[in-house]
Amino acid sequence: MVDFGVGILGTGKYLPDKILTNGDLEKMVDTSDEWIVRRTGMKKRHLLDDNTPSYMMGAEAARLAIEDASLTPMDIDLIIVSTETPDYLTPSMSCLIQKDINAENAAAFDVNAACTGFVYALTIARQFIQTGYYNHILIVANEGLSRIVDWESRNTCVLFGDAAGAVVLGKVDKEYGIRESYLASFGNLGHNLTIPCCYISEEDRQKRGAGKERVIWQDGSEVFTFAVRSMAECVKTVVEKANITIEDVDLIIPHQANLRIINGAAKRLGVEDDKISVILQETGNISSASVPVALDMENKKGRLKKGDTVVLVAFGGGLTCGSILLTWGK
Ligand code: COA
Numbered sequence: 612m613v614d615f616g617v618g619i620l621g622t623g624k625y626l627p628d629k630i631l632t633n634g635d636l637e638k639m640v641d642t643s644d645e646w647i648v649r650r651t652g653m654k655k656r657h658l659l660d661d662n663t664p665s666y667m668m669g670a671e672a673a674r675l676a677i678e679d680a681s682l683t684p685m686d687i688d689l690i691i692v693s694t695e696t697p698d699y700l701t702p703s704m705s706c707l708i709q710k711d712i713n714a715e716n717a718a719a720f721d722v723n724a725a726c727t728g729f730v731y732a733l734t735i736a737r738q739f740i741q742t743g744y745y746n747h748i749l750i751v752a753n754e755g756l757s758r759i760v761d762w763e764s765r766n767t768c769v770l771f772g773d774a775a776g777a778v779v780l781g782k783v784d785k786e787y788g789i790r791e792s793y794l795a796s797f798g799n800l801g802h803n804l805t806i807p808c809c810y811i812s813e814e815d816r817q818k819r820g821a822g823k824e825r826v827i828w829q830d831g832s833e834v835f836t837f838a839v840r841s842m843a844e845c846v847k848t849v850v851e852k853a854n855i856t857i858e859d860v861d862l863i864i865p866h867q868a869n870l871r872i873i874n875g876a877a878k879r880l881g882v883e884d885d886k887i888s889v890i891l892q893e894t895g896n897i898s899s900a901s902v903p904v905a906l907d908m909e910n911k912k913g914r915l916k917k918g919d920t921v922v923l924v925a926f927g928g929g930l931t932c933g934s935i936l937l938t939w940g941k
Contacts, residue, residue, distance in 0.1 A: 617740045618788030618940045620682070620747075621779040622907040623675025625668040626657040626894065633769070640765040647769050652870025656772025656895030658757045664698045668775035669753030670711035672903075676777035677712070677749065679910075684714040687779070688745035691736055692721045693728030693752040693899040695806060695928065696759055704753050714749065724796075725804070726866050726927025728752060728899035729776070730935055733923070734792040736780045751777040754898040759806055761819070761826040770868070771827070772895035776903025787917075787940025791852040793845055794933040800837060804829040804928040834930075838868060841926045842876035845934035849922060853936050857882060859920055860936075862909065866925035867891035867901040876924075888914075898927065915939045 632655045633644035647653055659665060669692060677684055692705040699707070705719035724731040729752040736748040756771035805815055806827045818828045842865055850857055857880055865873050867890055877887055888905045897904060902923050909915050919939040926932040 613741055614785055616783045616785045616788030616940065617737045617780060618783035618937065619778045620781045620783070620941070621676045621678065621680025622903065622910045623672040623679060623777045624904045624907040625671040625775045626904070627659045627668065627773055629658045629660060630655050631658050631772070636769050639762060640768060642765045642769055650871070651770065652891055653769070653895050654892045657774060659755050659773045664707070665696060665753060665755035665758065665773070666698055666704050666707040666711065668755070668773065669704060669751040669777065670708045672775040672777035673708055673712050673749055673751050676779050680779040680781070682747060682779060684712045685716055686747050687714045687717045687749045689736070689739060689748045690714060690717045690719040691732040691748065691750050693724065693732045693750070694721060694754060695723055695725045695728065695898055696755045697721065708751060717749070724899070724927070724931045725929055726868065726898045726901070727925040727929070727931040727933045729902045730792070730923060730925050730933035731794060731931070733778070733780065733789070733935055734794055734933070737789050737792070740780060740782060746781060748780045749777060750780060751775060752899040752903050754900045756827070756896070756898055759825060759827050761823055766831060767827055767829065770896045772897050774894055774897040774900040774904050776900045776907055778903055778906070783940045787938045789935055789937045791849040791936045792934065793848045793852065795931065797930045800930040801928070803833040803837070803930065806928070835869070835872060837930055838872045838926045839875035839879065841932040842872065842924050843879035845924045845932050846876070846880055846922055849934045849936040855920065860886065860922050861919040862886055862888060862915065863922045863924060864888045864902055864905045864909065866927065867894060867905065868896045899925070901925070910941065915941070917941065
């Protein structure tokens with residue numbers, strides 16, 4: 612029985628300066644600001660410059676998270692990066708970030724659970740600290756979706772943006788930190804959201820236009836249905852595991868894919884809007900970076916109070932979903 616908790620010691624984020632508004636998208640594809648706001652809630656997204664490697668966002672978010680934890684890069688024992696848009700398959704994003712921030716004592720590897728990746732990475736990291744194997748773990752969610760979007764497809768290009776979010780995980784007093792987590796995968800539904808890499812099936816080739824083998828494709832309405840149901844179930848599961856009720860939760864930080872998905876899940880749970888963190892109007896869907904970027908925004912604006920019960924919840928490609936319930940201890 613361990614006599615300590617495993618909690619978040621620091622948070623950080625990076626959003627590129629370049630902004631793409633709904634008005635800009637009106638000039639690129641057959642869409643309108645009115646449609647995008649009504650159907651998704653999004654108003655703008657941040658985009659990387661073509662010449663900047665995506666890992667630079669993660670390195671910047673990591674530096675801020677380490678500083679917020681009052682640590683130095685040399686204190687980090689392990690780096691886990693969640694990404695579905697790596698700059699290279701090797702070196703991994705975690706090794707690229709390790710080099711950039713000079714975290715010379717750290718081991719490093721990547722995790723791909725698409726938009727649920729941060730929840731997966733946090734759950735993995737928790738085990739290493741609980742067992743005493745490591746003391747300080749840096750978790751970065753680093754996503755450059757603009758690199759794999761079909762900019763001629765209004766079905767997808769209005770939805771995504773680029774960003775990175777980071778946290779440092781470590782030991783905290785035993786009444787704080789991660790209390791429960793839940794992970795699930797549904798490989799049989801994977802065909803509903805795909806980004807080919809080193810191979811593409813004939814079916815997936817046909818879904819895309821010629822010369823667009825590497826772009827993201829999704830069946831929006833199938834993913835929508837999965838998202839509302841799975842987000843609500845994931846929240847319920849960790850709340851039940853923690854032996855509390857939904858009324859005891861102070862803040863839910865969900866993956867930011869569509870305001871209608873968030874509202875649909877909230878309605879199923881019977882949760883008021885003011886208990887849910889929403890940032891997608893500023894960021895669009897930034898995949899696994901959404902939860903840590905929103906967490907950093909809430910942390911830095913003082914919305915999180917010591918002792919608050921917080922639920923992180925996400926769904927995404929795979930298909931995957933997962934949730935974490937924690938007691939905020941900063
Ligand atoms: N601008 C204007 N019209 C658009 C449009 C756009 N950007 N994108 C789609 N449309 C049109 C469609 O072509 C369709 O027209 P039609 O009826 O003439 O065929 C109409 O709007 C309705 O399309 P539909 O797909 O039913 O829209 P929707 O309300 O379901 O919204 C999504 C589409 C993609 C926004 C929504 O399904 C969604 O958010 N799905 C989940 C996706 C997701 O979360 N993915 C990431 C997982 S991490």
